[in-house]
Amino acid sequence: MSVFLLPLEVTKDIERTVAKYWWGSKQNNVRGIHWMSWSRMCRHKSIGGLGFRNFRDFNLALLRKQGWRFLTNPTRLVSRLFKARYFKSGNFLSSSLGDNPSFVWRSIWESMKLVQSGARWLVGNGNSIDIMRQPWLSDEQNPYVTTESQSFVNNKVSSLMNLERSGWDIEVIKDLFNDRDQECIISLQLNDIMNEDKLYWSKEASGSYSVKSAYRLLQVQKGLWNINDNASLWKKMWRIKAPPKALNLLWRALSGCLPTYVSLQL
Incomplete structure (x- = not known):
């Protein structure tokens, strides 16, 4: 089984x-x-x-x-x-x-x-996460990007950060995403951008499946x-x-x- x-x-x-x-x-x-x-x-x-x-x-x-x-x-x-x-x-x-x-x-x-x-x-440097078809947003019900755009294809979440990698590039996000996606992305805190992205299981406190x-x-x-x-x-x-x-x-x-x-x- x-x-x-x-x-x-x-x-x-x-x-x-x-x-x-x-x-x-x-x-x-x-x-x-x-x-x-x-x-x-x-x-x-x-x-x-x-x-x-x-x-x-x-x-x-x-x-x-x-x-x-x-x-x-x-x-x-x-x-x-x-x-x-x-x-x-x-x-x-x-x-x-x-x-x-x-x-x-x-x-x-x-x-x-x-x-x-x-x-x-869990977003770190954003280099491992595709913008589309990946569960990385802060919405428990639907953590996927709903905005449709060809510019997202094969692009990583790291491309949405500013040049200093100190936070999100707000102007880019507001230009490309709908209101719902904008709110979800901006609400994500980037505390450890030097660390690698981490996949976790949200239904367990330990994060392990x-x-x-x-x-x-x-x-x-x-x-x-x-x-x-x-x-x-x-x-x-x-x-x-x-x-x-x-x-x-x-x-x-x-x-x-x-x-x-x-x-x-x-």
Whole structure:
């Protein structure tokens, strides 16, 4: 799963097996009732789910680790091989699927969108960052330049700095960019312009990519996790100091997953 994107039917089979085990009856040859859909069970515990893994999303989060390595370790042999074959003139963030791609590359390339969602450039001297198609602006929702101009092609962020490299060239920025991009660029502080540009993962405090944070980002984007609501009923329930079996029974009762007379009549 760290190298290949598993077919959807395979991940569905894995999920069905886990669900059967969870809801299965202890009696032989008796099928247990599935009281809740798998998608609801994969929701975060804070919004009524059980936090089971969505195996497709988990597969993508693992694959994104390979794409992140292409970005942060470009001198590794495997990074150099893939770069020579699929993104000669850029990096992984600006790559395309290409013609006749291998199954490994097709799998890793599927992780592109989430890598773009969490990857950010910390601007130093600006020599490593392309103005276009690179996440370097100070906008959390869209860190990419939205102004369309042929003058940006193959130009680096360093070309937007003044001659002394002490700050931005305000006149150039106001002439070339729209209002939104101007505000994002000027708000960036250039403190260490003598240092090299650094790529970091914005979803971790350490700046390093983790499968856990990538999977969490996917679930938040889908609205399946709501980890910021500290006042939710579910969070209060899971904080109760009780044996796991008791909490599981309470969760089933609150979720309507108990085989009561009323539930069985529905």
